[in-house]
Amino acid sequence: MTQNTTTRLLIIGPPGAGKGTQAGKIAARYGVPAISTGDIFRANISGGTPLGQQVQAIIERGELVPDELTNEIVADRLTQEDAAAGFLLDGYPRTVDQVHALDGMLDGSSLDAVVLLEADADEVVARLLKRAELEGRADDTEDVIRHRQDVYAEQTAPLIELFSERGILVPVDGLGTVDAVAERIANGLDAQLSARVSH
Ligand code: AMP
Numbered sequence: 514m515t516q517n518t519t520t521r522l523l524i525i526g527p528p529g530a531g532k533g534t535q536a537g538k539i540a541a542r543y544g545v546p547a548i549s550t551g552d553i554f555r556a557n558i559s560g561g562t563p564l565g566q567q568v569q570a571i572i573e574r575g576e577l578v579p580d581e582l583t584n585e586i587v588a589d590r591l592t593q594e595d596a597a598a599g600f601l602l603d604g605y606p607r608t609v610d611q612v613h614a615l616d617g618m619l620d621g622s623s624l625d626a627v628v629l630l631e632a633d634a635d636e637v638v639a640r641l642l643k644r645a646e647l648e649g650r651a652d653d654t655e656d657v658i659r660h661r662q663d664v665y666a667e668q669t670a671p672l673i674e675l676f677s678e679r680g681i682l683v684p685v686d687g688l689g690t691v692d693a694v695a696e697r698i699a700n701g702l703d704a705q706l707s708a709r710v711s712h
Contacts, residue, residue: 520545520599520706521619523606525672526630528661529637529644530687531694535630536603538695539702546595549603550583553590573651575660577607577668584614591618599625607669626705627676628698632687634662681705 520543524532533549540547554572557565564586568578577583587605590596602624606612616623632640638658645653652661676682683701687694 518598519622519625521622521624522599522601522626522628522702523624523676524601524603524628524630525669525676526628526687527632527634527637527665528658529641530630530632531640531691532603532630534691535628535687535695535698536601538691539628539698540601542699543599543601543702545599545601547601547603548587548590548596548605550578550587550605550607551603553586554578573657575652575657575664577664580608580610580614583607584611587615588618606672609671609675612672612675623679624676624681625709626683626702627681628702629673629676629682629684630687630694630698631684636688638662 522539522543522545524536524539526532533551536547536549554565554568558569558572559565564582567582571578583605587602591600602615606615638655641653641658642655644650645658652658673682683698683705685694685697685701689697
């Protein structure tokens with residue numbers, strides 16, 4: 514039995530499933546940083562950086578930022594000290610190409626577990642429209658929300674099968690209170706991670 518000392522996690526699911534909220538909780542529980550590509554892009558947009566200027570229009574349309582640029586940002590973020598013992602990725606990888614890029618960054622090792630936050634399409638659109646009222650995100654208008662759901666279905670949903678084949682998928686019902694969903698995730702992840710160390 515080899516004790517794995519890193520904890521490399523990913524949370525995946527349709528826009529509006531509650532990934533960001535749950536990401537913070539998972540990261541705190543396992544003592545790893547939550548790394549959200551969406552947050553990195555938004556911080557650059559509000560800071561008016563060259564990267565922000567490059568991605569702003571793409572994000573406001575609900576399209577994906579090109580893989581090459583996104584991969585570069587994540588590769589850089591993962592080399593920072595706080596990610597050495599592990600991390601929770603939120604919103605990356607989002608395409609099959611990004612999965613392969615991440616495999617390369619992890620240099621032979623792989624993610625330990627992938628939480629799939631499952632949520633019904635009508636429910637997630639309703640949640641995002643509510644978030645639009647509260648937070649005013651530029652990509653939370655109804656048309657863009659629907660487009661982001663389509664982009665997820667086309668480009669990101671195929672990753673579920675891929676992670677399932679790798680035996681690391683932890684599907685969790687995303688419907689319910691924040692605490693109830695957090696508990697389901699914790700139970701699923703604990704089971705997945707303890708199976709890992711006993712191999
Ligand atoms: P999120 O906060 O994860 O919903 O991301 C907001 C937006 O940022 C997405 O709709 C994309 O435009 C962009 N984005 C975030 N992560 C990625 C990624 N891994 N690949 C491409 N674009 C991304």
